[in-house]
């Protein structure tokens with residue numbers, strides 16, 4: 487069964503039609519790259535898929551069930567959106583990674599500290615990264631911590647808004663490798679906004695284009 491499906495989506499902003507007749511089927515193992523010029527509405531589409539903005543028209547289903555019929559916190563725990571600018575709650579990286587595990591929607595999960603360390607190591611971070619102060623992280627480091635936090639929460643679909651935009655080449659390749667492995671390890675898939683045509687070549691199993699290309 488498809489993980490996420492969208493049919494006939496459309497969206498206006500301030501009277502301007504941003505996109506229409508948007509549709510796709512996201513199967514397990516897929517990495518769908520969402521492309522389009524700045525302002526074409528890529529972030530707004532991810533937000534709609536995450537259930538953060540109401541659907542203006544059309545339908546989104548997750549595991550065959552309409553988005554509106556899901557309990558929203560449970561839906562968003564499974565169809566997880568990472569904004570372009572990471573928001574980290576907590577004084578240290580460990581605190582920020584642990585924080586969502588205190589929320590009732592994740593009450594069945596325990597913070598896996600060693601997995602966190604391993605993931606961050608795979609992403610090229612130093613061994614003392616968990617003790618680092620979140621306020622002092624660079625934009626790229628914050629992106630990596632936010633991605634790690636998301637992966638630790640075991641979603642089914644990751645909606646990534648330019649998750650590598652602040653990263654150097656090595657870290658970008660490490661994230662891509664991690665995502666490629668992650669989608670193969672279970673019933674999982676990724677939708678990622680990207681402005682990089684080479685990243686599209688390396689990572690995409692499918693491409694969805696918004697606006698003029």
Ligand SMILES: Nc1ncnc2c1ncn2[C@@H]1O[C@H](COP(=O)(O)OP(=O)(O)OP(=O)(O)O)[C@@H](O)[C@H]1O
Pocket residue numbers: 499500504522523524525526527528529530531
């Ligand atoms: N809450 C809002 N109210 C009004 N207009 C908005 C709102 N959010 C976004 N927009 C507008 O909608 C358009 C699409 O925004 P969006 O952030 O989705 O674009 P994008 O394709 O992700 O751009 P970029 O590649 O630059 O990140 C932009 O013109 C933006 O100014």
